[in-house]
Amino acid sequence: MKRFKVGVIAAVSVVGFVVSACGDASSDGAAAASKTVTITQVKGVTEFPVGPTRIVANGYGIDNLLALGIKPVAVVEGQVSLPAPWHGNKLDGVPIIKMPDKRTIPVEEVAKYRPELFVGDSFVVGANYDSLTPVSKVLGGIEKDGTSSAWDTQLEALGRILGKEAEAAKVLADDKANVQAVRKRNPGLEGKSAVVAQYIAASSTFNLVAQPADATNTFFAELGMALPRSVRENPVFSKNPDLQGGRTPVSLEQLPTIGANFMAIYPNGATEADLARLPGYSGLPQVANGTTLVSDLHTIVSMNQPTSLSRAWILTKIEPLLAKVAQQAPVA
Numbered sequence: 158m159k160r161f162k163v164g165v166i167a168a169v170s171v172v173g174f175v176v177s178a179c180g181d182a183s184s185d186g187a188a189a190a191s192k193t194v195t196i197t198q199v200k201g202v203t204e205f206p207v208g209p210t211r212i213v214a215n216g217y218g219i220d221n222l223l224a225l226g227i228k229p230v231a232v233v234e235g236q237v238s239l240p241a242p243w244h245g246n247k248l249d250g251v252p253i254i255k256m257p258d259k260r261t262i263p264v265e266e267v268a269k270y271r272p273e274l275f276v277g278d279s280f281v282v283g284a285n286y287d288s289l290t291p292v293s294k295v296l297g298g299i300e301k302d303g304t305s306s307a308w309d310t311q312l313e314a315l316g317r318i319l320g321k322e323a324e325a326a327k328v329l330a331d332d333k334a335n336v337q338a339v340r341k342r343n344p345g346l347e348g349k350s351a352v353v354a355q356y357i358a359a360s361s362t363f364n365l366v367a368q369p370a371d372a373t374n375t376f377f378a379e380l381g382m383a384l385p386r387s388v389r390e391n392p393v394f395s396k397n398p399d400l401q402g403g404r405t406p407v408s409l410e411q412l413p414t415i416g417a418n419f420m421a422i423y424p425n426g427a428t429e430a431d432l433a434r435l436p437g438y439s440g441l442p443q444v445a446n447g448t449t450l451v452s453d454l455h456t457i458v459s460m461n462q463p464t465s466l467s468r469a470w471i472l473t474k475i476e477p478l479l480a481k482v483a484q485q486a487p488v489a
């Protein structure tokens with residue numbers, strides 16, 4: 158599902174980490190002095206020349222570049238339109254390459270921009286990665302805690318490749334401080350629950366991000382929140398390990414079981430009025446209490462594939478609802 162990911166992405170059990178080919182560089186100067194760095198990503202170990210200047214990107218790779226002050230020579234648009242709301246004017250003048258089927262990178266189009274580096278996301282871990290390697294070095298998804306959407310780990314790796322380690326560290330520190338500031342302003346969020354879901358009208362099913370280690374749920378964990386017990390302890394929500402984050406489509410009979418303090422839900426192919434007509438929906442505490450955000454695709458993507466840019470944007474958008482949640486009794 159992308160901003161709610163609908164594609165099936167195979168999870169590869171590789172832990173992402175970064176080491177320098179010329180020793181453990183501890184500063185930007187040391188990284189820049191190295192000729193290459195070695196990155197372990199989902200597709201294995203790759204050696205990258207330091208300091209590429211012609212870079213094409215997709216997904217959260219775009220955000221990581223922009224956060225480091227790098228404007229790509231082109232970007233690939235996938236399941237959500239570009240620029241995203243949190244990009245502001247940062248992509249002004251950047252050519253946008255369209256995915257023909259919203260999941261396959263058009264390699265011939267990418268090659269026209271003569272990239273020295275392609276920075277991808279969790280779509281760039283299989284066939285897309287393999288098709289891109291003849292035309293460019295590729296930094297794709299890096300797995301951490303069972304998800305290949307480890308944007309922060311990729312940002313650290315990108316800092317090494319670009320000789321911008323200090324800048325990457327600052328982006329991560331500022332992001333953490335921003336989240337903690339929201340938590341400090343709303344101490345009542347501690348122990349409250351949150352779910353991010355998608356209603357799929359075409360199949361009359363819904364899914365939600367059921368794995369606690371998924372980047373969506375760790376975002377809320379940083380705010381002091383957690384998945385409700387009814388989701389954590391119900392195996393039906395995560396029975397398919399091949400779906401990222403446990404996004405298993407389930408019957409609408411399960412909808413009344415996902416009570417929480419907060420919910421963001423994307424009505425895929427439907428409207429808010431359609432949601433209200435679903436059996437059990439209006440009775441959910443997060444709906445009855447007015448702490449549900451019915452989202453468009455960009456909004457749901459900002460939580461499903463978070464980055465420093467999208468997290469800052471969505472926090473501004475949802476903090477009024479979170480302040481309301483902070484005054485509620487826990488829905489565990």
